[in-house]
Amino acid sequence: MDSFWAKKDDKSGQLKWISLSDHLKDTCEVAKKLWDLWLDEGQRAMIIRSISPSSEELARATLIFLAATHDEGKASPAFQAMGFFHRPSDIDQALVDRLEREGYIDLSHLYLSEPHKVHHSEAGQVLLLEMGIGEDLALIVGGHHGRPSNHIEPSLINSYSANFYQEENEKSVIHQRWKRAQEKIIEEALRTSGFSSIQDLPTVDVRGQVLLSGLVIMADWIASNEEYFPLYPFDDKEAPDGETRRSRGFEKWASNQSRWRAEKFGDLVSLYQSRFGFAPRKAQEEMNRVIDQIQEPGILIFEAPMGMGKTEASLIACEQIAAKTHASGLFFGLPTQATSNGIYPRIKAWMDKLDPDNQFFPRLQHGKAALNPLYDRVSHGIDIDGEGSIPTNQWFSGRKTASLDSFVIGTVDQLLLLALKQKHLALRHLGMSKKVVIVDEVHAYDAYMNQYLATALRWLAFYGIPVILLSATLPIETRNQLLAAYLSGKGCRRREIKGMFRPDLEEAYPLLTYSDGKELHYFADFSPDTANNKRVDMRKLDEEDLMELLEDCLATEGVAGVVVNTVKRAQQFAQECIERFSSDQVLLLHSAFIASDRAKKENQLLSMLQRGGDRPKGMIVIGSQVIEQSLDIDLDSLFTDLAPMDLLIQRIGRLHRHKETKRPKKYEKAICYVMGSNDQLDFEPGSSAVYGDYLLGQTLYYLPDQLSMPEDISPLVQKVYGEIALFTDEERQEKHKEARTRYEEKKNQKKARAENFLLGRPQRMKTIEGWLANSPAIDSEERGYAQVRDSDERVEVIALQRKQGGYGFFEGEEDLSGQIGDNKVAQDIAKHTITLPNALSRPYIIDRTIDELEQFTLENLPDWQESSWLKGALGIIFDEGGWFELFNFRLHYDSTFGLTLERMEDGKI
Structure with a gap:
């Protein structure tokens, strides 16, 4: 076995290699360290529960056994005779010569009709099955290159016997030599892991198969990284000091890592003061008090108005839940790269105060993360404002390893990808298993994305991973769909789940809905927060009257916001305003700017209109939907295209946002002007294309003359998404019914498209065989994002x-x-x-x-x-x-x- 190669290279003219024996020992050592030092207590508990008989000793030993056998398939003539695909190399012949001297005669003359028909990972799976090892464990070995087999029969070994044994004749000396070498690997693995025989190996359920697959892949990748485990010169006569090398290799990989251990706390007020510099609001305190009583945290949905402090409350909730579940990290997901970038400094500031003895690195994960200035400095260990640099482990910066880091802030796509059949998916599941998951602005996801979100929630529940969902405006149907997905992942039946819903609280607001084990609870008894109450007059506006009102706003030194549904309309309005007024008084913001220009415009907008900003005397802000997403700006008056009610309310959240703002007397009353509110249901073409006529019609029908926030938020949203409008005349009603039919058809089409590449339900699986069958051809992260967003x-x-x-x-x-x-x-x-x-x-x-x-x-x-x-x-x-x-x-x-x-x-x- 010492003469088999696992990896080889001839770069710079120097022949290098590592034996199969040494690589398996390296991987074993890394696997042990990952179990002991990288996995948190919650992750270990998940794996232990998946093992039968269940014990930590057996679970750890099983991981070691898998690491020691993961490259079993390399002990085969098909692999050992394999040269570099693109060129001949001296090391190819040198390694074959060595094996021939060891008794593997005629290997250099071996001809296989289909040498690549069976990949070495699949060969390993077949060999384990042939030796009597269960399919549950064999599949993990077969899937260690990222994709478990769809279906492999042990008889494959007979169809391609020469690939496994060089000669088909079972009695031949060379056939027996290869077979004995393969058996020795199993024997050594049993000895290393502490099992006396194959019969002592436990069984592992699907949950454990996925997580152990992720660990084996992770251990293999670390052990294969030459920065930590370099190859040997081929002609080096002295045997390397394996134990020292392995110890140093892992220490080098593990350097610059600190593990977060959340601790229970007593005084909530002091905690908020230490984390954020202010005492909790009443709603925040009530929410966190409820969470403190949960015995077995699962899913938690917090619906509350904009500006109520949901982000801070969710971060404190993360600490509470992590202390109960022994999670050691956080994933915080938002709808867009811009909103992820915006939240990054806030979460970093919270993390800086988690542990006085350790600093934790917040990883920003989206396609443009490297271009974020703050993240770029933090990720390269550059001192930030004299606070000292944060130690970072660059191994986690890879596209497929980033999700394994402890603290990840990014777009929601990172979570949705948990539900997409994609190579190396087990790594994503493993990475998420150490975290508390928070998803903000859940209302921003359409029917297609919600299919992926529901599937992801089902799998998160299956592992027991806690989830916090935040929204200002969430339709009942969506709320119940997400709750049902999570509870079904916990093993609850559909009828049970339906019986847990509380119709009497469907329109309660604010509302905290949460699971405790397999039970669902509601908390709606929040103290009134009159400080954030506001009344907004809702007025329909003919578009031709807009300029006159904007002129009046500028004349009285007010700040007006114009939010429209397409970039083209935003550009047209900006052109008109600049021609009529002045370019100094108009700021346009939408998604069709160069990224650097958009960032400057957002910063300019925030510097003027955020709390404490240098507020201008007379300003028109024109934008598309980017203005409704997480920008903390305050407007004196708002002019908006008609949009679905929940998004309309999001836009209104920017109107009179800060109580302390001094406004022109004329704008002391909050007024929202709604354009495109056509009583004939003939909507502006761009708006119709973006949102569809049905939701626009629903919103138009239920649009109030005055909006009281927060008490009107939930009832209005629930009506728009739940009760079909009843227009007074037959023509409009028929037109609206047709729009509803198109809306339902489109929604069902989206759901059907999402089904194509969605993971199956975990409870229906006995093994991970076929787990990723029929997966899409995705060769980049961007294509994965496009798949989960239906774009x-x-x-x-x-x-x-x-x-x-x-x-x-x-x-x-x-x-x-x-x-x-x-x-x-x-x-x-x-x-x-x-x-x-x-x-x-x-x-x-x-x-x-x-x-x-x-x-x-x-x-x-x-x-x-x-x-x-x-x-x-x-x-x-x-x-x-x-x-x-x-x-x-x-x-x-x-x-x-x-x-x-x-x-x-x-x-x-």
Whole structure:
């Protein structure tokens, strides 16, 4: 076994390798350390419960046995005779020669008709089954490269006997030699793990199979990383000191890691003061008091008004629940990259105060995380404002390892991907198993995403992972769907779950709904928070009257917000306002700005309109839906397109948000003007395309003359999503019914599409065989995000402008084309991304768009391929006037209006 190779290399002309024996020992040692030092008490308990007979000693031993056998399939002629795929190498022949000297004769002349038919991971699974090891354990070995088998019969060993034994004749010496080597690996694994025979191995249920799969993959990856476990020179005659090497290897990997151990606390007021610098509000205190009484935390849904402090309450709840469940981390998910970036400093500040003896690293996980300035400094250990640097482990920065870190803040996609059939999914499940999961703005997810969210909740419940969901406005149907998904994961039956719902509390608000074990409870007895009460007059507005009202607002030094449903409408309104008033009095914000420009605009907006900001005297803020998501800004008056009631209320949450703001006398009363409220149900085309006519019609019907917050929030949302409007005349009613039919059909279509790649229900599985069957072809994180969001692939580019014969940023005159070798310059360039309009990303045109841009990038930006920040990115260089032509389209960009698109006909606009 010492002559079998596990890994080999010939880089820099030096032949290197590591034996199969040493690699299995390395992986074993890492697995032991992961069990003892990386897993938290809650994770170990999950695995222990999955083992039968159940004991910690047996669970640990089972992991060690799996680590010691995971590469069993490499002890085969098909693998040992395998050379480098793309080129011959001296080390290939040297290793075969060594084996031939050990008695594996004629290996260099071996010809296999289908040498790659059985991957070594599957070969390992078959060999374990052949030796009498149960399918539950064999599947873990077979899936250690990320995908458990769909169906493998032990008879595969007969179909490809030469792949396993070199010769098909069972009585031949060489056949027996290979078989004996394979048996020795099993014998050594049993001895190392403390089992006396195969019969002593326990059985493992699906929960344990997934988590142990994740641990075996993790241990294998660490043991295969040459930074921690380097290969040996092939001609090194001295045997390495294996124990020292393994100890040092793991210590190097584990450096810069601290484990959080949440502790129970007594005084809630003191805790809020120490964490946030203020005492808890009454609702926060009541919520956290209820959570303190939960014996077996499960799912918790907190519905409360905007600005009530749900984020802080949920972080304290995380501490409470972690102390009960022994979780050692947090996942905090939000709808967008922008909202994730916005919450990151707040969660980091909370983490900084968790433990006076340890600092914890908050990982930001989304596609643009590396371009977040604060995260970039924190992740590279740069001292922040004299507070000292946070130790970080760069191993967790990988695309598939980031979710294994303890504290992760990111887009909700990271959670939804738990439900998507995707290679190495066990790693995501393992990573989430050490955390308390918090998801904010749950109302922001459509029927398609909710299918993935419900499936993810079902699996989280199956493991016993606690979840906190936050929302200001949540329809009853959605709330019950999410509760039912979690409780079914706990083993509750549909009829039981339905009987737990409380119709009498469906419209209670604020509302805390939570499970304790397999029981569901409601808490609605929150003390009135009159400090946050407000009444908003709701007035329908003809669009042609908008400019006059905005002019009046500016004249009285008020701050007006105009929120519309499409980027195009936002740009049109901004153009009109700038022409009529002044560009200094208008700020436009939407998703079609270069990322760096959008960040500047958001910061500018916050600096003026957040609590304590430098408030301008007269301002018009125009934006699309980005304004309704987590921006803490305060408006004197609000003009908004008609939108579904829950989103409309989110927008109203920016109106008179801060009680202490001094307003012009005319705007002491909160007024929301609603545009597009067409009584004939003929809605603005863009709004109709985004939201559909049914929800717009429902909202129009139930739109009140005056909105009392918070007491009207839940009743209005529940009516819009629950009770079909009854218009007085037959024509409108029939039109509305047709819209409802289209709405239901579209919702059902979304659910059906989501079903294609959703994981199955855990209770219906006996093993992980076929767990990822029929998974989509996903080769990037971005494609995974697109899959769980039901979105077409979007084309993202880096947008630059011609400067002095080269190129640079729109906001400056410097030519950066000769500075790509400077990492800082390349990183700054990489921040200037923008997503192209949908018209260039339709399925029938996206390939041409990408092909044209790839060609442009190779011809005009060839040195980007040498930069780690820019390699593989697509680039556009706009001319001095901000124009760029792309086959039949002209793109235009400026920092005031953002990106616009014009179609050309026969080369003309």
